[in-house]
Amino acid sequence: MGWFSWGKKEKNQEAPAKEDLWTQCTACKAMLFKEEWHKKWKVCPVCGFHDKLAARERINLLVDPKSFYEFDARITISDPLKFTDDKGSYAEKAQQACDKTGLREAVVTGRGKLHGLRIVLAVMDFNFMGGSLGSGTGEKIFRATEFARKKRMPLIIASASGGARMHEGIVSLMQMAKTSAALARLHEAGIPFISLLTNPTTGGVSASYAMLGDLNIAEPGALVGFAGRRVIEQTIKQKLPDEFQTAEYVREHGFIDLVIPRKDLRDTLHKLIQYSMNTKVD
Amino acid sequence: MSFDFEKPLEDLETRIRELTALKESKPEVQTNIDKLSLRLEEECKAIYSRLTAWQTVQVARHPERPSLRDYIAGLFTDFIELHGDRCFGDDQAIIGGFATFEKHRVLIIGHQKGKSVEENIRFNFGMARPEGYRKALRLLRLAEKFHLPVISFIDTSGAFPGLDAEERGQAEAIARNLRDMSRIATPIVVLVTGEGGSGGALGIGVGDKILMLSNSVYSVISPEGCASILWRDGAKAPEAAEALKITAPALLKLKIIDEIIPEPVGGAHRNMDGVMKAVRKSLLKHLAELKGLSIKKLLDRRYEKFAKIGRF
Numbered sequence: 093m094g095w096f097s098w099g100k101k102e103k104n105q106e107a108p109a110k111e112d113l114w115t116q117c118t119a120c121k122a123m124l125f126k127e128e129w130h131k132k133w134k135v136c137p138v139c140g141f142h143d144k145l146a147a148r149e150r151i152n153l154l155v156d157p158k159s160f161y162e163f164d165a166r167i168t169i170s171d172p173l174k175f176t177d178d179k180g181s182y183a184e185k186a187q188q189a190c191d192k193t194g195l196r197e198a199v200v201t202g203r204g205k206l207h208g209l210r211i212v213l214a215v216m217d218f219n220f221m222g223g224s225l226g227s228g229t230g231e232k233i234f235r236a237t238e239f240a241r242k243k244r245m246p247l248i249i250a251s252a253s254g255g256a257r258m259h260e261g262i263v264s265l266m267q268m269a270k271t272s273a274a275l276a277r278l279h280e281a282g283i284p285f286i287s288l289l290t291n292p293t294t295g296g297v298s299a300s301y302a303m304l305g306d307l308n309i310a311e312p313g314a315l316v317g318f319a320g321r322r323v324i325e326q327t328i329k330q331k332l333p334d335e336f337q338t339a340e341y342v343r344e345h346g347f348i349d350l351v352i353p354r355k356d357l358r359d360t361l362h363k364l365i366q367y368s369m370n371t372k373v374d
Numbered sequence: 375m376s377f378d379f380e381k382p383l384e385d386l387e388t389r390i391r392e393l394t395a396l397k398e399s400k401p402e403v404q405t406n407i408d409k410l411s412l413r414l415e416e417e418c419k420a421i422y423s424r425l426t427a428w429q430t431v432q433v434a435r436h437p438e439r440p441s442l443r444d445y446i447a448g449l450f451t452d453f454i455e456l457h458g459d460r461c462f463g464d465d466q467a468i469i470g471g472f473a474t475f476e477k478h479r480v481l482i483i484g485h486q487k488g489k490s491v492e493e494n495i496r497f498n499f500g501m502a503r504p505e506g507y508r509k510a511l512r513l514l515r516l517a518e519k520f521h522l523p524v525i526s527f528i529d530t531s532g533a534f535p536g537l538d539a540e541e542r543g544q545a546e547a548i549a550r551n552l553r554d555m556s557r558i559a560t561p562i563v564v565l566v567t568g569e570g571g572s573g574g575a576l577g578i579g580v581g582d583k584i585l586m587l588s589n590s591v592y593s594v595i596s597p598e599g600c601a602s603i604l605w606r607d608g609a610k611a612p613e614a615a616e617a618l619k620i621t622a623p624a625l626l627k628l629k630i631i632d633e634i635i636p637e638p639v640g641g642a643h644r645n646m647d648g649v650m651k652a653v654r655k656s657l658l659k660h661l662a663e664l665k666g667l668s669i670k671k672l673l674d675r676r677y678e679k680f681a682k683i684g685r686f
């Protein structure tokens with residue numbers, strides 16, 4: 093199999109072979125030939141819906157083949173609060189997330205090449221506890237940012253997250269400050285940082301590194317915002333427009349530079365890095 | 375207003391008040407008053423020494439708890455409020471300005487909660503919009519330029535979750551503060567006086583020292599919010615409060631905060647002067663220490679302070 097063989101295992105493995113060949117678009121419900129859909133990086137050919145990519149899939153999308161070297165693969169969740177709710181412990185839940193995704197944290201970091209240009213890359217994975225920002229997540233992003241600063245390599249962080257990881261309490265909240273502090277130094281050092289906001293990027297992640305790009309780039313239709321739609325509706329007691337908190341809406345309000353379809357993402361990022369590093373014109 | 379767990383105190387206070395009213399005509403009640411007062415203090419001590427996390431949340435949210443304006447009146451002279459973010463407006467949920475603290479000229483910023491309905495509408499219950507965070511950052515830059523140390527008072531249930539706040543970039547405003555506060559080249563002392571509500575608190579909460587009043591709380595999410603998500607039942611907030619480890623002693627143990635400022639017996643809402651005294655003493659100590667550091671050392675330490683939280 094190709095690039096997608098090392099992503100998340102398909103759920104309906106035991107379904108009849110016929111169904112295995114097909115998948116349904118989450119948005120328009122069209123039946124899609126799975127192989128075609130994967131070739132289009134999980135973008136629906138009918139309605140253009142951009143489904144979530146696993147971290148490994150996105151890395152494959154963005155970097156040149158065989159150029160990716162992962163950092164800190166051994167960093168996994170820690171449980172500073174020894175958190176338990178009525179359904180069990182965070183430690184168990186996290187272990188399930190590891191087993192389900194084959195990851196050890198909600199972000200994969202490393203260095204690689206994009207059309208031959210060296211980059212540092214951090215890619216979040218929504219499948220791992222909703223891409224929540226745990227201390228392991230924060231530490232990996234912090235270290236990747238430090239690496240980018242020291243090696244003077246551009247940094248790209250692809251976010252996909254519901255926000256802070258409440259099972260880690262205040263330690264999770266403080267990862268917002270920690271990652272942002274690392275970005276402050278990167279910024280002072282004059283190193284470019286491109287933030288890629290994918291569906292969804294909300295809460296504590298949008299309120300820290302995801303909104304701090306020199307360039308903020310989003311995928312079409314991605315949910316981008318701070319507070320949840322339901323909380324806002326309850327607070328202001330008014331119905332929100334359908335397009336509220338979509339990437340396009342946030343661009344219109346001035347917080348996103350570009351909304352780029354997935355098929356063009358790699359080439360666009362390449363161009364942006366060329367400008368941000370002021371590379372020699374061919 | 376009082377809480378269930380404060381009922382015994384409430385009863386004693388009522389009896390003391392009743393006896394005090396009789397004192398003119400019956401001077402002999404004084405012995406009784408003294409006895410009851412002593413008992414009140416002991417009960418206060420006993421109850422407040424074993425507050426659960428959820429009870430602490432209630433104390434931290436007490437409507438009569440000292441608010442920013444009480445601290446301004448009680449600790450500072452010559453407060454000059456400065457308005458506006460130079461961009462959109464002047465948020466009254468976060469206010470700030472110059473002030474004199476003993477022998478220190480300082481800049482203060484902080485969440486402003488109201489004590490009446492009218493005030494709460496004006497201050498939006500201390501829930502700031504982007505312009506509040508942007509005003510705070512503008513003032514922080516002034517403090518940096520004028521070499522004034524900063525004291526930041528935190529007391530908010532969270533950043534305002536509203537349509538307008540989202541449209542004007544609530545996430546971006548908080549994010550920028552987190553980034554830039556880590557590099558503001560002047561001492562910053564952060565004091566959580568009541569509720570430290572998530573990103574809305576942290577948005578003015580990056581500094582060199584993080585202090586908490588003994589009955590304040592600081593949390594990634596409200597106990598109610600956490601309970602409704604993880605327990606699927608907002609009524610489980612007491613359980614969530616316990617699990618989230620949001621009290622000052624728990625946060626000191628986790629090495630998130632630097633110091634707990636003890637409140638007078640029975641909580642800050644019972645003894646405003648006592649709170650001011652304790653806060654003054656602590657702030658003086660920390661300001662003196664921080665002002666003695668070179669800016670490079672100060673910023674290196676600030677960086678390390680956050681870098682080490684959740685280090686592997």
Ligand SMILES: [Zn+2]
Pocket residue numbers: 117118119120121122136137138139140141
């Ligand atoms: Zn579709």
